[in-house]
Amino acid sequence: MIALLLRDLRLAFRAGGGFGLGLGFFLVLAVLVPLGVGSDPRTLALIAPGILWIGALLACLLSLDRMFALDHEDGSLDLLATAPIPLEGVVAVKALAHWLTTGLPLVLMAPLLGVLLNLPGAAYGWLIMSLLLGTPALSVIGAFGAALTVGLKRGGLLLSILVLPLYIPTLIYGAEVVIRGAQGLDTTTPLLLLAGITAGSAAILPFAAALALRVNLR
Amino acid sequence: MIALLLRDLRLAFRAGGGFGLGLGFFLVLAVLVPLGVGSDPRTLALIAPGILWIGALLACLLSLDRMFALDHEDGSLDLLATAPIPLEGVVAVKALAHWLTTGLPLVLMAPLLGVLLNLPGAAYGWLIMSLLLGTPALSVIGAFGAALTVGLKRGGLLLSILVLPLYIPTLIYGAEVVIRGAQGLDTTTPLLLLAGITAGSAAILPFAAALALRVNLR
Amino acid sequence: MELAVSDLTCARGGVPLLEGVRFTLPAGAALVLRGPNGCGKTTLLRTIAGLQPQLSGTIDCPPDAITYAGHADGLKAVLTVAENLAFWAAIHGTPGIDAALEAMNLTDLAARQAQHLSAGQKRRLGLARLLVTGRPIWLLDEPTVSLDTASVALFGSVARTHLARGGTALMASHIDLGLNEARVLDLTSYRAAPRLPQGFDEAFA
Amino acid sequence: MELAVSDLTCARGGVPLLEGVRFTLPAGAALVLRGPNGCGKTTLLRTIAGLQPQLSGTIDCPPDAITYAGHADGLKAVLTVAENLAFWAAIHGTPGIDAALEAMNLTDLAARQAQHLSAGQKRRLGLARLLVTGRPIWLLDEPTVSLDTASVALFGSVARTHLARGGTALMASHIDLGLNEARVLDLTSYRAAPRLPQGFDEAFA
Amino acid sequence: MPDLGAYTVEVSLAYLGSLGLLGGLTLWVWLRGRRVRADLDLIENRSERNRHG
Amino acid sequence: MSNGSLWEYANPVKFMRLSGQVLPWVAGLAAACVVGGLFWGFFLTPDDFRQGSTVKIIFLHVPAALVAINAWVMMLVASLVWLIRRHHVAALAAKAAAPVGAVMTVIGLFTGAVWGQPMWGTWWVWDPRLTAFLILFLFYLGYIALWSAIEDAETAADLTAVLCLVGTVFAVLSRYAAFFWSQGLHQGASLSLQPGTRMDWAYKAPLYVCMAGFTLLFLALLLAGTRTEIRARRSRALMIRERMAA
Ligand code: HEM
């Protein structure tokens, strides 16, 4: 298991492995929004929490599209399925590796982009907090989607469409935390719900994903 | 050449070919934004032109990531490079096929999503017009980016980072057309600039892309 | 470490390909599957490996005893030969990869990235993986494709050592495997009779 | 339709692999490249096909005369056998695919999607592509991999017809090609001597 | 130390941050140069020995 | 050695020899100018009557922005040289310049942001000049990412050179687009603090020293980086020979 985690991390850091690209995408998105929407600071401050959350979500999404696909293409997945570790464990480890290489850096970079989008000062802490609680759910849910679409050529977009609706609750509560935080309101409820979603998906979805993988292999 | 176009279109429409997925992504994004940003109609109307353009741009981007990669993987690209058609032509045709299967449907669907985002009535014509003029540039620029990253595993996100900055002028002028149109201002200048970018990229970038492809094949 | 297959029916895409396949492979024995292209060798191997369900029949073997090597070798292009092997060794909890590298003549290439190997070198690495799994039952799909004569001989001797240690090997191939003592099973006679696909309530006839 | 190669040096990843390769292939002749794994057969074929530049030497052949078939077959998984072939026929402006389907015994499979073919059937389709290109010079990298004996014989007879019509074929292989009259060129003697890679200002020593 | 008045934080932050970045960059270039140079020396010596030995 | 053209120095051996001689001087001069200029600017200049002590940030901000922009121009030229004349040193110089340019961009952005807080009341505004500068940063990122993603050195050199050319065109287009898109707060392109008033020599002199210092520092880092890249390539070449001999 640890070998698998280490391998995935190593692959991510190798040339072309994609580490940092999620970050880059997040940055680019934060630049595009004002260019499209206009440069008025007040409008930007209004939409900043939502845009930051959507950006984190998309960056996650894009980087997970080949979580299993690469292993499927080169035959590793067949071999992992016959290896002496449970497929559920494989899924969980891969989701963890994805979060470490994508989710965590996003959390760390989000405050910087908050500056670009004129995020109100009170909201920064809540932004980090909500992302820290919410992004693991994104990785796990994404792993499930990736397992469903493994083996499809150009599965990438199909994956987006399957996964984005599943991301909606996380997005709503996550953005809500930041919005309330920015206005100095109470954030306990959405925070708790966010934590609940993360815990729930981490507990259940690896099993569903392993099931989907087994079906896709045969 | 026509055979290539027909093949690409046919592949796009077959199961798993990715037609409609760009649309789906666009739709999902248009749904996510109100969820993340909040549903105040005035805010939405304010940001609608920008969001629609950004959505179109991202949908384009995501669907082009494997424009050449699939052909590279299965060896078709080697064979096309030795076939009696110029590689520049291959690039141009593939960009055209991409536009027909992604850009054009986006143009047709954009007004619908405009309703979701509360786009002011006067802007619909300009939205369609600007997308019609601008999306071909997105496909051609994207073809260039895809040619640069063909052969890289997980090229997808690298592609995003290379291509999104190149999309910026198109985005600025495109969104500007819609914004000005919504306010009843004169739109000739940005429209002309948009057309200029499209014409210029279509004239030059296929050559750069063919060069990149040749380098990548060797 | 015995593998016993009886009355196996296997299918691809809902079409039964082989039926009534039966054989036993005692420890130390090797069996070569032969048959024309498309007769179902790959399908049979994948079924026995547990990667797809059989339509009927039984496959008897100890749990966690099988390792499968198909047309794709399960290599990561950006990892080196040694890293690729070490990963599979770690997954299977076996110590050391040097013996495997040595056995498949890969020691010189240990630091090379898998993407820079030739077709035959890749295949040798794929075969070396079998050694680090430590599993007794090998299911191999055309293991000697792309190998030159020296490497085929190498594979033969590695397989012989494996058999001598009480392992077994089930292989599909059209060409020489460098393993003349292996029994041969021709699958032509097990071809499934044409009939409606099973399973969906017997095709609701 | 002659292919003449003289003094060719070719390299992979900056490493010269073969040097001084020279041969001529007159119309109607076939040449088989042999050599151990990793000696540079694939590299040589790709260089002659124009997919990568040579370090030195010349390759003489008429323009647009070469077609190359490598390890990958250039098939689209979701297109049928007939659609795949028809596409390559259209690209090369040749009429009809029936003869090619017939020749490689694919007529029965014409309506099957490429992703549902077995390894050997895929390879047959890849070979059928050669016929629809109408090109006289064939460069084939291990063309008979995964083929059963009947298909190897089929390939042999197709190749013979091609040669009889004045075509030529250059093939790399470790195994039987069903084409005994072909000359054999062993590449072992052309191995490049160890030296610094060329090109970067002679490695600025 | 000059009196930075109301902007002490801003100005010192700018100077410290920028100098840190410049120093970091220089250090990175220098360390990488040293490492690559050491590697090259090692390889050159080895290949010399192989030639003559 | 012949009395040949400039291209002589595109030969790695000659480049290594010459750059080895020049580098200590450039580095020393750069250190002197940067340290001297910043010291002068920080300790010896008066506060501006409207900007107070924040005016001292100019000695970091302007030179960094200058170098950031010109580093890209230099990469463009080097890329053209590589594509046209295929001198490897040019390609490697472009590769070595990119991280330096990127860090300079970060310094420009960072000091600007710190300056913006007291002057404009926000860290960041979507002013066209600032926007164009940020976009330049994105181009640096893409360029560096492409170099690091490609294994084969020559392929990487070709592709990044093409990206640099195309990217330059689009960066310029973006700049004009940004000016079209919004009117800005940022200073005009003359060395003036307030519109209309010429900058005083008390500021101008140390500023010039700093600009020279940053430029020299860029040069020194560029030379050092290029030397490193050349050495890395030579190691690779020797390793390949060793492997062939094995
Ligand atoms: C994040 C914020 C900022 C960024 C990214 C930025 C970027 C730049 C750039 C790129 C230049 C070079 C312009 C050129 O040569 O065309 C420049 C110059 C300059 N900046 Fe900024 N700037 C920022 C904030 C500020 C602030 C807040 C001030 C002062 C109130 C300022 C004052 C200046 C001055 C005086 C110059 C020299 C102008 C000249 O004569 O060329 N900048 N800045």
Ligand SMILES: Nc1ncnc2c1ncn2[C@@H]1O[C@H](COP(=O)(O)OP(=O)(O)OP(=O)(O)O)[C@@H](O)[C@H]1O
């Ligand atoms: N989805 C599908 N629907 C129908 N038939 C299929 C499908 N997938 C594969 N087949 C057919 O099933 C057969 C079994 O193929 P399999 O790969 O098992 O053959 P094989 O014996 O390994 O052949 P080879 O020697 O060529 O590798 C082939 O004839 C193939 O055309």
Ligand SMILES: Nc1ncnc2c1ncn2[C@@H]1O[C@H](COP(=O)(O)OP(=O)(O)OP(=O)(O)O)[C@@H](O)[C@H]1O
């Ligand atoms: N990027 C690279 N850097 C260094 N060496 C490489 C690189 N890519 C390939 N090689 C080596 O070049 C050699 C040439 O491989 P090539 O594929 O031409 O061999 P081949 O004769 O076709 O072998 P096979 O019979 O196994 O297919 C191999 O030894 C391979 O390891």
Ligand SMILES: [Mg+2]
């Ligand atoms: Mg098979």
Ligand SMILES: [Mg+2]
């Ligand atoms: Mg080969």
